[in-house]
Amino acid sequence: MAEEKSGNKYIDESVNVVKKWKNKRGSLIMALHEIQGVFGYIPWESARTVAEQMNIPLARIYEVLTFYNYFKLEAPGKVIISVCDGTACHIKGSMNVLDAFKQELGVEENETTPDRLFHLQVVRCLGCCGLSPVAVVNGKTYSSVTAGDVKNIVAEWRAKEAETA
Amino acid sequence: MTMIKARIDNIEVEVEEGTTILEAAEQVQVKIPTLCKHPDLCATAACGICVVKVAGRPNLIRACCTPLDNGMEITTRDPELVEVRRNVIELILSKHPNECLTCIRNGNCELQKLSADFGIRCEEYESIVPDLPKDDSTKSIVLDPRKCINCGRCVEVCQNQQAVWALSFLNRGISTQIAAAGGIPLAESPCIKCGQCSAHCPTGAITEYDDTLAVWSAINDEKKHCVVQIAPAVRVAIGEAFGLKPGELTTGKLYAALRRIGFDAVFDTNFSADLTIMEEASEFVERFVNKTAPLPLITSCCPAWVDFMEKYHYDMIPYFSSCKSPQGMLGALAKTYYADKKGIKPEDMVVVSIMPCTAKKYEISRSKDMYSSGVQDVDYSLTTREVARMLKQSGIDFLALAEEEADSLLGEYTGAGTIFGYTGGVMEAALRTAYYFVTGEDPKDLDFVQTRGLEGIKEAEIDIKGTKIRIAVAHGTGNVETVVNRIRHAIETGEELPYHFVEVMACPGGCIGGGGQPTGVTDKVRLERTAGLEKDDHAHQIRCSHENKEVQKLYEDFLGKPLSEKSHELLHTHYVPRPCYKR
């Protein structure tokens, strides 16, 4: 049977993913996980596609999606800033660093700037407490960060993105 | 059956195995307080107010979801339990806005009552009311998630009882919130506007969309001729708002009260229920005897069922009766037939209906067929609850009113019209008239008891002088799928049809248990309201729709005959598949 493509990448890609998981029990989370791997979040169209293809009510899918913090429902920013709030970092003032990022970017934690450039999040221990407080930006680690460093870090990434854009 | 023996507050109880502690306690007149538990629904065990002590167990036990066990020694009240329960209430109140005085449920809210019963006098915990917007997008029901106590009833109702899956819980912990999938407006979800969630919500978090202000201004607009119609199920329920028992018939008082508050004419939807039967029974005979269209014939008088079918079962469209609901038929006739006779222009009229139903608010503008008089046929559809409030505002001593009659042309009704209000009633009324259409005489016994009762799906074979008609009656949309799948299977395989005629009502019990009826419905209340309508049926000399004199006159003077061109123009409608989600 010829496959019908909708021409919408969120739908077509999700159809592909679901195919693998469709007939396995308890595979909803795996399918959603994989879709988030592709897009960085779960777009509405993808959730609808999963619902249709797996014959699960959409309301149930969103119950699952919003139950786990792990799932993102909005496109993340291109530059993801993770501030560590493990015990060591916390003691050394990571919340001041977080506040500085909030102020600099004008967003709260788990939010993305309106231009979709930066996404700010807090993570539990990153496993490098010796470097605390730690922030990780798109894989690059910044150690012993202070609130004063924040302006420069943001500027650095803004410049980088402007170059590649 | 195994029996369980135990003691509750030192009183011996003996109950069937599987009975919960809560139910067992009721049998010995011990009332354990509850909040999240509703008698219709599986326990969600969300609130913790029903805790009791069981001797030998270290922790407190939730009575609503724990079955009684042999030899249990249960304590339902002592100072410690009262303190724990009080604390539960205080915690709930700390997340609940302090808005009782301006709340639509003021006076019949289950949280308010508990708080009063426990004598809560101050706010023990710092208040953290979430800042969440209302959702009135359906214009049938309103969600106010700030007032939600997360009892889970509405979700249980919407997902399981009704099988619609419009409502769900989003997020978890303290940010848990009821909403449609992904937080979209309810109107863009599969919601069928049945209002069952609003009839089960203990608080003001889900309510009917209030149209009373608009209706007041229509009534007070001197330039408008304002008429009203009353649905069958309203007359046996509205009394509850004035302290009457469920099922007490208030038809005559309701006519009187509506005249007093200023309606220019008072009609009865029971009249157009009789008319619906004339059209629908004719449709059935056409399909059954003359084979002009396929069987089974499926009833269409419940707009929530119509919406459900258009969204989830649109392959059933060819089997649907094309009849509008009685509300729709009366609206169309009020602005044509009645308007003509009175010499009033349809645009100078306002038609208000009083329905047990929130979906009827949606129906009045659901398609262009609802504008068959040239303007919108029914302008406003009010629920029983809204009208009870309007009567109270008017200072009318409802119970003391002398009974009056409905206005002529669209007011007379038979016993068949009134039983539209309960599950199986439309089928029964249609069978009475179909029998007459096929055989030329009335059935000897007008009571088709096979259609009655609260069982979710009722199936029967009816004998019309040797011709067998197989029928099914389903109520609560959660029961629909079984019936529809049987039909589908027969159609696909070419096997013999399981049914010739099918009635569906979205609400459990039919309209007497409608989403716009006074809250607090249980099966007991459903049966009492049903009994009220049965009594009304039997009290009528004429119990068959085809003998309704005003209906006969309507055909003579205006419509011609059932299924005539004029009937089709005014009394019938069309269906289209609709997407469950708009995006």
Ligand code: SF4
């Ligand atoms: S009105 Fe009916 S379908 Fe809509 S949310 Fe409430 S229970 Fe669900």
Ligand code: SF4
């Ligand atoms: S909206 Fe009402 S029924 Fe639904 S969970 Fe909240 S309080 Fe319970």
Ligand code: SF4
């Ligand atoms: S069963 Fe009656 S009250 Fe319920 S949605 Fe249908 S028409 Fe309305």
Ligand code: FES
């Ligand atoms: S009534 Fe038992 S937990 Fe709510």
